[in-house]
Amino acid sequence: MDRVISVSFGEIALKAGNRKYFEDKLIKQMRKAMSGITYEKIYKEQGKIYIEAAEENFPQIINRLKKVFGLVYISPCIRIEKDFEEIKKASIEAAKEKMESGNITTFKVDTNRGDKNFPMKSPEMSREIGGVILNNFNDLTVDVHKPDFYLYIDIKQYAYIYTVKVKGYGGLPLGTNGKGLLLLSGGIDSPVAGFMMARRGVEINAVHYHSYPFTSERAEEKVKDLALILSRYIGPIKIYSVNIINIQKEINKNCPADEMTILSRRFMMRIAERIAVENNYQALITGESLGQVASQTIHGLNVTNRSVNLPVFRPLIGFDKVDIIKIAKDIETFETSILPYEDCCTVFLPKHPVTKPKVEDIEESEKALNIEELMEDTMKNMKIYTIS
Ligand code: ATP
Ligand code: MG
Numbered sequence: 001m002d003r004v005i006s007v008s009f010g011e012i013a014l015k016a017g018n019r020k021y022f023e024d025k026l027i028k029q030m031r032k033a034m035s036g037i038t039y040e041k042i043y044k045e046q047g048k049i050y051i052e053a054a055e056e057n058f059p060q061i062i063n064r065l066k067k068v069f070g071l072v073y074i075s076p077c078i079r080i081e082k083d084f085e086e087i088k089k090a091s092i093e094a095a096k097e098k099m100e101s102g103n104i105t106t107f108k109v110d111t112n113r114g115d116k117n118f119p120m121k122s123p124e125m126s127r128e129i130g131g132v133i134l135n136n137f138n139d140l141t142v143d144v145h146k147p148d149f150y151l152y153i154d155i156k157q158y159a160y161i162y163t164v165k166v167k168g169y170g171g172l173p174l175g176t177n178g179k180g181l182l183l184l185s186g187g188i189d190s191p192v193a194g195f196m197m198a199r200r201g202v203e204i205n206a207v208h209y210h211s212y213p214f215t216s217e218r219a220e221e222k223v224k225d226l227a228l229i230l231s232r233y234i235g236p237i238k239i240y241s242v243n244i245i246n247i248q249k250e251i252n253k254n255c256p257a258d259e260m261t262i263l264s265r266r267f268m269m270r271i272a273e274r275i276a277v278e279n280n281y282q283a284l285i286t287g288e289s290l291g292q293v294a295s296q297t298i299h300g301l302n303v304t305n306r307s308v309n310l311p312v313f314r315p316l317i318g319f320d321k322v323d324i325i326k327i328a329k330d331i332e333t334f335e336t337s338i339l340p341y342e343d344c345c346t347v348f349l350p351k352h353p354v355t356k357p358k359v360e361d362i363e364e365s366e367k368a369l370n371i372e373e374l375m376e377d378t379m380k381n382m383k384i385y386t387i388s
Helices: 019-033 055-065 084-099 122-136 189-199 217-234 245-254 257-278 298-305 321-330 359-366 371-380
Strands: 002-009 041-045 048-052 071-080 106-113 149-155 159-162 179-183 203-210 237-243 283-285 383-387
Touching: 002 019, 002 055, 002 159, 019 041, 019 048, 019 055, 055 071, 071 084, 084 106, 084 122, 084 149, 084 159, 106 122, 122 149, 179 189, 179 257, 189 203, 189 217, 189 283, 189 321, 203 217, 203 257, 217 237, 217 383, 237 371, 245 257, 245 371, 257 283, 257 298, 257 359, 257 371, 298 359
Parallel strands: 106 149, 179 203, 179 283, 203 237
Antiparallel strands: 002 048, 002 071, 041 048, 071 159, 149 159, 237 383
């Protein structure tokens, strides 16, 4: 009886034409995630991927694989030859181990016969093994609706027996959907937005705007900490760090006070777009959510959008704050996000920001600014570093 880890993937399995491409990308990401841990081999077998490794490394491997996008379930399995006696023995062993977790009285066997040449059909196998389990464990009964555990039997080149399915995040393997530039603030939303697009296979780097010395170095550190947490899922992240204090001062001096936020937001988008075009990012990503604050009304978003041509992905657009917080807690960015350091948007914050800005009015206000010169001066001092 060998021990292996199996992983299953969801949507990739549906990609008829380029399934191999997605599988290979996934394996590459899995290898990356497991770097530093010893394992013998990774192999594909009929729609799943398997890892041979020493059993003591399983918890560590599973922990790392949980963060690889594209994986739906991860299971420690017993692998045997597809021989009924072997399957019987392994099933008893798997059930015994499951029982040790305590408080278990019901089970159900679920067989999947990938090898259609195997003589026993799935329902027959489930029935037979169910009988074996009942004979060996007096305290267990079958419950086909809501069992305390499932005993899974996959029959392929080998037979695989398992009772545990650790949930992954699903999605698509990183790097299968181009590159996106995340506008990363120190708040709750933008790290979640980055996570969600990365989960769809988008490689992510980030741009952060600060207003040093009006904002502190601690605020900058917080953004690095957030990037570090994100890097657990997506690997090293490049941060383009841009000081926009001069732009903010110019807006403050020359434009209506209530347009401060929307005007600086347009500069943020323009600078991000310029970085994106120069570095081959195909989209911008923000943590905006409809109606959350004055600048994120439908009118505000419209005006923000009109400053750039690249597509802007806003994965949180239809989310309530409580839902965003739930994800932030799950991906472990929340505790860092709520640290109380100031944000560049709080500099010159208007008391009554416009909630229904019109593009014409905003463009009129911008005539008082030398946009090109401000952009160039600002980007000259951009710092770039990598967090990993
Ligand atoms: P968050 O929790 O992400 O800070 P928020 O609710 O505070 O979002 P805003 O401050 O209006 O919302 O920002 C909206 C979006 O604009 C952010 O999600 C982020 O993508 C981008 N953004 C805001 N401030 C910055 C910044 N200092 N640097 C980079 N991007 C920013
Ligand atoms: Mg913010």
